[in-house]
Amino acid sequence: MSENKQAPRAAVGSSTTSPGSDNNDIRRRGFFRWLALGWLAFAAATGGFFIVIIRFLYPNVLFEPPQTFKIGFPDEFSPNSVDTRFKKKHNAWVVRDDESIFALSTTCTHLGCTPNWLLTENKFKCPCHGSGFRITGINFEGPAPRPLERFKIGLLDDGQILVDKTKSYKWEKGEWENKDSFLKV
Amino acid sequence: MSLAALKSVIDAISAPTISFTILTVAFPFFFPPTDWFEKIHRKLGFWRLWTKKGGIIGLLLITAFFVLGYFDKNFNITLTKPDNFPIVLLIYSMFFYIWLGMYKAYQNDERLDAGLKPNEYNDPDDKVLVWPDLVYIEFIALILFQVFLIVWSILVAAPIEEPANPAATPNPSKAPWYFLGLQEMLVYFDPWLAGVVFPTMIILGLMAIPYMDINKKGDGYYTFKERRVGIFIFMYGWIVLWLFLIVIGTFFRGPNWNFFGPFEYWDTHKVVALNNVNLSELFWVKLLAKGLPSNILIRESLGFIAVFVYLFVLPVILIKTKLKGTYETYGPTRFVSLMIFGLGMLALPIKMYLRWAINLKYIVAIPEWFFNI
Numbered sequence: 032m033s034e035n036k037q038a039p040r041a042a043v044g045s046s047t048t049s050p051g052s053d054n055n056d057i058r059r060r061g062f063f064r065w066l067a068l069g070w071l072a073f074a075a076a077t078g079g080f081f082i083v084i085i086r087f088l089y090p091n092v093l094f095e096p097p098q099t100f101k102i103g104f105p106d107e108f109s110p111n112s113v114d115t116r117f118k119k120k121h122n123a124w125v126v127r128d129d130e131s132i133f134a135l136s137t138t139c140t141h142l143g144c145t146p147n148w149l150l151t152e153n154k155f156k157c158p159c160h161g162s163g164f165r166i167t168g169i170n171f172e173g174p175a176p177r178p179l180e181r182f183k184i185g186l187l188d189d190g191q192i193l194v195d196k197t198k199s200y201k202w203e204k205g206e207w208e209n210k211d212s213f214l215k216v
Numbered sequence: 217m218s219l220a221a222l223k224s225v226i227d228a229i230s231a232p233t234i235s236f237t238i239l240t241v242a243f244p245f246f247f248p249p250t251d252w253f254e255k256i257h258r259k260l261g262f263w264r265l266w267t268k269k270g271g272i273i274g275l276l277l278i279t280a281f282f283v284l285g286y287f288d289k290n291f292n293i294t295l296t297k298p299d300n301f302p303i304v305l306l307i308y309s310m311f312f313y314i315w316l317g318m319y320k321a322y323q324n325d326e327r328l329d330a331g332l333k334p335n336e337y338n339d340p341d342d343k344v345l346v347w348p349d350l351v352y353i354e355f356i357a358l359i360l361f362q363v364f365l366i367v368w369s370i371l372v373a374a375p376i377e378e379p380a381n382p383a384a385t386p387n388p389s390k391a392p393w394y395f396l397g398l399q400e401m402l403v404y405f406d407p408w409l410a411g412v413v414f415p416t417m418i419i420l421g422l423m424a425i426p427y428m429d430i431n432k433k434g435d436g437y438y439t440f441k442e443r444r445v446g447i448f449i450f451m452y453g454w455i456v457l458w459l460f461l462i463v464i465g466t467f468f469r470g471p472n473w474n475f476f477g478p479f480e481y482w483d484t485h486k487v488v489a490l491n492n493v494n495l496s497e498l499f500w501v502k503l504l505a506k507g508l509p510s511n512i513l514i515r516e517s518l519g520f521i522a523v524f525v526y527l528f529v530l531p532v533i534l535i536k537t538k539l540k541g542t543y544e545t546y547g548p549t550r551f552v553s554l555m556i557f558g559l560g561m562l563a564l565p566i567k568m569y570l571r572w573a574i575n576l577k578y579i580v581a582i583p584e585w586f587f588n589i
Contacts, residue, residue: 145385
């Protein structure tokens with residue numbers, strides 16, 4: 032038994048084949064070719080997979096209300112009031128104060144719940160962590176770090192107001208000064 | 217004292233400013249971490265809670281509270297809600313198991329003082345095998361628990377509501393009970409801290425306990441005296457900073473996430489003055505009577521200094537003074553991890569008290585970069 036024992040082909044310290052001989056070299060090169068091919072195939076498959084997944088995130092048809100919508104004529108909104116008609120469908124409150132009309136986002140700036148408009152307290156109040164916002168959208172109580180965002184608002188030729196949710200204005204960046212963030216009345 | 221008066225007293229006490237303070241102050245007297253607390257613990261009889269009589273009285277008090285609540289028309293609503301049933305179980309089981317552990321630990325401490333071996337000590341020859349002795353017990357417990365869950369699910373309907381509507385968030389909106397501690401933390405912190413950093417630190421910190429705790433005593437038997445500081449810190453974090461927050465979230469949080477006593481009517485229009493201000497506003501506007509500096513970093517410099525001092529200067533001072541011995545025995549790596557997790561844990565009560573005392577919203581408030589501490 033013991034005399035039949037074969038020496039391993041690449042034993043440590045064996046000097047039967049000198050390191051870097053032709054035979055060894057070709058094998059190594061072949062190995063790397065297959066390795067590269069394998070990795071390429073793997074990368075292609077994974078890449079294709081992710082491309083398909085990312086494509087999946089953009090549906091062909093969107094069953095949601097349009098991002099821009101008409102809300103009616105300026106005189107339909109009474110001064111110092113919050114119109115909650117557009118909350119459910121469009122996630123926006125339309126507020127009219129003394130001199131302007133603006134559209135507030137209904138997404139709390141703390142963790143994204145939907146606050147409620149409390150008429151008697153004259154404030155928006157979030158039911159999740161108790162953030163409170165004034166009628167202007169300015170945060171004043173609870174953990175919300177910044178005011179509610181305002182959407183782009185403007186007058187159409189027919190005299191109606193158009194709200195465009197694709198553009199929002201942040202108070203902390205001084206964007207409420209922007210003429211498109213409110214409507215003078 | 218009439219029942220109504222008792223209820224209003226309980227309502228007043230359960231306001232978090234009071235109940236949290238009472239719990240925090242009383243805690244070291246029930247789990248005394250030092251000799252001084254131990255002395256008072258013995259003198260005033262707090263140790264009696266960890267005797268058989270104390271345990272029975274504790275369970276009776278909890279039961280009396282729930283019975284009182286069941287026959288109260290306001291508390292009955294929150295108490296009998298299917299969502300809240302686990303919390304009733306939690307309060308009972310939490311109390312019972314803590315009591316059981318402390319009861320056994322106190323018995324052992326007395327035995328150890330008398331020079332005896334602890335109750336759990338087994339002769340090395342008198343082995344109990346995992347299979348079948350332990351696995352059978354676990355198997356039976358599993359079956360019993362399954363039976364309990366099935367009976368529960370048959371008797372109590374699942375609290376399923378109407379389809380979700382993003383425009384109409386339920387008021388109050390409560391997370392599942394096991395997340396109510398996090399939801400309570402979110403009241404005091406920005407989401408990236410209370411929703412990401414703290415949960416990660418809690419999980420990592422719990423995993424790190426065996427590496428940070430080098431006390432070899434109490435291995436395989438109940439004891440309090442031999443590991444009192446460790447037990448005190450863990451129990452405070454677990455009971456007060458986690459379980460108690462869950463109880464607050466379940467029974468004491470009502471519409472608009474306002475606080476309500478357990479017997480109080482959930483008035484949607486309850487007015488609570490919560491005009492929160494940031495540290496920068498307190499400093500520049502209130503104290504110096506100036507406008508906020510336009511440079512963000514200058515505006516928030518005080519907050520950054522405060523956070524830096526808390527996280528980096530305080531541990532160095534502690535090494536030089538109070539925790540000198542701890543630092544020497546623990547070594548730098550272990551001590552630093554202890555500090556990271558310890559200061560992270562303490563940040564919660566600190567921020568809670570800052571909110572309650574001076575209506576502080578954020579220490580560092582940079583909404584422009586979505587960075588608030």
